[in-house]
Amino acid sequence: MFKLVFPKSEVGKRIRYLRRFQGLTSDELAKKASVSQSMISQIERGQVSPSLETLWKLSHSLKVPVFSFFEAEENNAVTLTRKGEGHFIKRVRPNVGYELLSPSSGKQMSFFKMTVSPGEGTDDPLMFHGGEECGLMLVGSLRIEIEGEVYLIDEGDSIYFDSSLPHRFMNDGETDAIAVWTMTHDF
Structure with missing residues (x-):
């Protein structure tokens, strides 16, 4: 939870x-x-x-x-995040949660664990932003819509895409889908 x-x-x-x-x-x-x-x-x-x-x-x-x-501003050259110590963030989409695993303030990339609860998700607005992102599926599977194309990734699969392409994540399974994700920023 x-x-x-x-x-x-x-x-x-x-x-x-x-x-x-x-x-x-x-x-x-x-x-x-x-x-x-x-x-x-x-x-x-x-x-x-x-x-x-x-x-x-x-x-x-x-x-x-x-x-x-x-998160608060953090300028450490090295940051260690122990299991369970990441910042948990859950926003408007009730079926998607994020555990931030690295500082992102003032950094060129963000690293986090994404958990997507089961649910259709087709009504979720498409996201797009600068940079690039990639993810590795740890548990379950995700259906990822990127600029109208649908990609299914299962445990052990990875995906990379340009974040400026409109995209959204959906979990058609019956249990939580968990992935590790990294995003770069274009600024």
Whole structure:
């Protein structure tokens, strides 16, 4: 079972910090991310939880990894994450959970364990963002839709793709599908 480590108020504070650090007004960020200024204000004040799609838009607009909204700044050259010590992140998609296994703030890639619970998922919006990603299926199987093409990966299979291609993950099985995943960032 996943738990949200950072409540919406903390995510909002982090987004406000990153926006201000870059010298952007909330209106400027809203325009860059194609969301309303009132949405930015509500997110930053912790009044609403942004959807995963909105988080991707904000991360691209702020030129930071999406996981940077969920962790404190860390500049260590070496970081060791012991089993069970990763940050658990579960957002709007109720069937997808992420365990961040590496710092991503100020880093060129993110490394995490992704767990996708059984469920159709065809109503989930497609994601796209800069960079590249690849994954290795540990348990179960995933159906991955990438720019209209569907790929099935089973235990031991891996996949690589350009993250700017619209994509989503679906688990047609009866148990959780678990994969390790890495994403690079184009900024």
